[in-house]
Amino acid sequence: MNHATLELARCTVCGGTSFPAQVPGCRHCGAPAAQLRAEACAAPVHLLNFVTVHAPLAPGLKVPAVIGEVALAPGLVEEARIDVADESTLELGMALTPVWQPGAEDTAGSWAFRPMQAEVAA
Numbered sequence: 001m002n003h004a005t006l007e008l009a010r011c012t013v014c015g016g017t018s019f020p021a022q023v024p025g026c027r028h029c030g031a032p033a034a035q036l037r038a039e040a041c042a043a044p045v046h047l048l049n050f051v052t053v054h055a056p057l058a059p060g061l062k063v064p065a066v067i068g069e070v071a072l073a074p075g076l077v078e079e080a081r082i083d084v085a086d087e088s089t090l091e092l093g094m095a096l097t098p099v100w101q102p103g104a105e106d107t108a109g110s111w112a113f114r115p116m117q118a119e120v121a122a
Helices: 116-119
Strands: 006-013 036-040 047-053 066-071 078-084 096-103 109-115
Touching: 047 096, 066 116, 096 116, 109 116
Parallel strands: 078 109
Antiparallel strands: 006 036, 047 066, 066 078, 096 109
């Protein structure tokens, strides 16, 4: 897996996109994994909604955490962690960039999303 670039799976049968790139088949038409090709997610992605959670919904999730729905591609919306201190800096529709967050020794890590202006300042 390439952690420098967020990758999606593009179906060569129907043209649909799936996430992550290593899915067992197309989520749109059911084509097998052999019919999927990894491609870079076009940045920026956009924030559709968000909420601050105060319970660890997944192993290793430190709370409070901001979770949002992001549009990775047309017709492909995923829930993800938004990498901000709190939701006061967020606006619906704002541009986000994916950032790989390495996990602890027993976890692989995951993608989070950071507002574009925060990426420039970092």
